Amino acid sequence: MNDALKRPIRAQSLVDVVTERLEAAIVNGELAPGSRLSEQGLALSLGVSRGPLREAIRRLEGRKLVQRTTNIGVHVTQLTGNDLSDLLVVREALEGMACGLAASAMTDADLDDLDRLLGEHGDQESVRDGTGYYQQSPDFDFHFRIVSASRNERLIQMLCHDLYDLLRVYRYKSSRFSGRATAAFEEHLRIAAALRARDPAAAEAAMRAHIRNARTHILAQIAADTTPV
Amino acid sequence: MNDALKRPIRAQSLVDVVTERLEAAIVNGELAPGSRLSEQGLALSLGVSRGPLREAIRRLEGRKLVQRTTNIGVHVTQLTGNDLSDLLVVREALEGMACGLAASAMTDADLDDLDRLLGEHGDQESVRDGTGYYQQSPDFDFHFRIVSASRNERLIQMLCHDLYDLLRVYRYKSSRFSGRATAAFEEHLRIAAALRARDPAAAEAAMRAHIRNARTHILAQIAADTTPV
DNA sequence: CCACCCAAAACTGTCAACAATTTACTCCCG
DNA sequence: CGGGAGTAAATTGTTGACAGTTTTGGGTGG
Numbered sequence: 456m457n458d459a460l461k462r463p464i465r466a467q468s469l470v471d472v473v474t475e476r477l478e479a480a481i482v483n484g485e486l487a488p489g490s491r492l493s494e495q496g497l498a499l500s501l502g503v504s505r506g507p508l509r510e511a512i513r514r515l516e517g518r519k520l521v522q523r524t525t526n527i528g529v530h531v532t533q534l535t536g537n538d539l540s541d542l543l544v545v546r547e548a549l550e551g552m553a554c555g556l557a558a559s560a561m562t563d564a565d566l567d568d569l570d571r572l573l574g575e576h577g578d579q580e581s582v583r584d585g586t587g588y589y590q591q592s593p594d595f596d597f598h599f600r601i602v603s604a605s606r607n608e609r610l611i612q613m614l615c616h617d618l619y620d621l622l623r624v625y626r627y628k629s630s631r632f633s634g635r636a637t638a639a640f641e642e643h644l645r646i647a648a649a650l651r652a653r654d655p656a657a658a659e660a661a662m663r664a665h666i667r668n669a670r671t672h673i674l675a676q677i678a679a680d681t682t683p684v
Numbered sequence: 685m686n687d688a689l690k691r692p693i694r695a696q697s698l699v700d701v702v703t704e705r706l707e708a709a710i711v712n713g714e715l716a717p718g719s720r721l722s723e724q725g726l727a728l729s730l731g732v733s734r735g736p737l738r739e740a741i742r743r744l745e746g747r748k749l750v751q752r753t754t755n756i757g758v759h760v761t762q763l764t765g766n767d768l769s770d771l772l773v774v775r776e777a778l779e780g781m782a783c784g785l786a787a788s789a790m791t792d793a794d795l796d797d798l799d800r801l802l803g804e805h806g807d808q809e810s811v812r813d814g815t816g817y818y819q820q821s822p823d824f825d826f827h828f829r830i831v832s833a834s835r836n837e838r839l840i841q842m843l844c845h846d847l848y849d850l851l852r853v854y855r856y857k858s859s860r861f862s863g864r865a866t867a868a869f870e871e872h873l874r875i876a877a878a879l880r881a882r883d884p885a886a887a888e889a890a891m892r893a894h895i896r897n898a899r900t901h902i903l904a905q906i907a908a909d910t911t912p913v
Numbered sequence: 914c915c916a917c918c919c920a921a922a923a924c925t926g927t928c929a930a931c932a933a934t935t936t937a938c939t940c941c942c943g
Numbered sequence: 944c945g946g947g948a949g950t951a952a953a954t955t956g957t958t959g960a961c962a963g964t965t966t967t968g969g970g971t972g973g
């Protein structure tokens with residue numbers, strides 16, 4: 456799909472490298488939400504000057520992954536329950552649309568791949584008892600494939616790059632979202648069936664219901680988690 | 685709604701000021717899409733050093749308003765017809781959702797305000813013949829109010845700040861999108877009616893149809909514009 | 914007259930130093 | 944012993960300078 460070759464390779468600047476490193480560190484929890492980023496310290500530990508580091512931070516700032524307060528410093532974005540709620544509504548809208556588009560655009564090969572993926576999920580026991588710590592990755596795989604099949608670059612970018620990153624940040628901060636693996640798996644099957652039927656409306660509805668259920672579950676879990684504290 | 689007072693005021697840094705200026709210049713067309721931004725020249729004309737200017741550019745880069753190529757320079761994002769098409773699909777998904785939420789959240793006062801706005805629009809002759817150059821602003825007003833009524837901060841931000849900015853950039857670059865003012869106005873009325881009925885599903889459907897029609901119209905106009913060239 | 918190569922100018926990438934503000938600590942007073 | 948003012952340390956904001964790359968222009972050879 457990509458031309459790959461022919462386009463001149465450009466040495467990526469320090470800013471690019473630093474941005475990737477910071478993004479990875481934030482997403483995988485190495486930099487905890489709410490934690491402060493010291494420019495001096497980070498510049499030293501990354502072996503770069505403060506200039507490129509600051510520029511990288513500005514870029515993440517534009518993506519809402521960090522927040523800068525003038526003369527105070529930058530903090531990794533900390534999502535409140537409300538933020539997470541809002542974010543999942545946005546995800547419902549975007550991913551529902553993506554799923555509807557995918558229903559029209561997916562090839563037979565794509566559909567077969569998706570079924571194979573679901574087959575592997577079904578074999579895992581973690582789906583049945585629903586601990587699902589490393590169910591996280593296959594779950595993202597499933598959604599990632601459907602979104603990619605929408606063939607809408609902007610939509611793919613917004614979901615897979617921006618939204619998923621933000622959601623991952625939250626996941627690592629708070630406790631696992633578990634206890635719904637079985638229901639989620641069945642919803643995945645329903646989505647796959649609608650895609651196989653090439654029914655955009657049904658596919659969108661199934662995906663939206665899936666995300667709406669996840670949202671309800673997550674919000675309930677958060678409410679139960681934070682009220683006792 | 686905002687606490688306004690009590691929160692200490694912070695002198696906004698040069699980066700903030702520069703970011704606003706650049707954003708405004710790009711949105712209002714002063715910096716044309718595809719044009720190159722010279723760091724030296726801009727720094728000189730804005731009266732700041734290259735450091736803050738570069739940081740401001742990085743922030744806009746995160747928002748996809750400009751694009752940087754290593755060792756070459758930064759260019760104002762130039763949307764292709766495909767980009768615009770993708771973008772409008774995203775807008776359909778997000779603004780449809782926002783409109784559905786607004787149907788539940790809008791107060792009677794909000795609805796009255798919206799009706800008053802529509803009444804003013806109906807009086808303008810530009811709606812009837814449909815030149816609609818400065819119809820642009822009232823149109824954004826209408827959409828802006830509905831989106832704001834969704835009470836979803838993330839959604840509001842994504843639509844009113846990010847998406848509308850990008851769309852405005854395109855509008856100024858290419859020819860006016862006209863000839864649909866009458867139909868658009870009627871669709872606005874239909875949306876308002878659904879909101880007044882507090883019917884989320886109908887409101888979402890009406891908004892999505894409205895944006896889908898606009899998209900079709902715009903894409904057709906672009907195809908007619910560029911093929912002869 | 915065109916194509917190619919080489920040198921100079923212009924520009925971007927990076928860095929280290931300086932200025933301004935915030936934070937932390939210490940000392941003094943009540 | 945508690946509170947507050949003042950000072951010192953640390954951190955962020957900004958700047959100017961240097962290094963590396965790209966582009967431009969001219970000159971030479973075919």
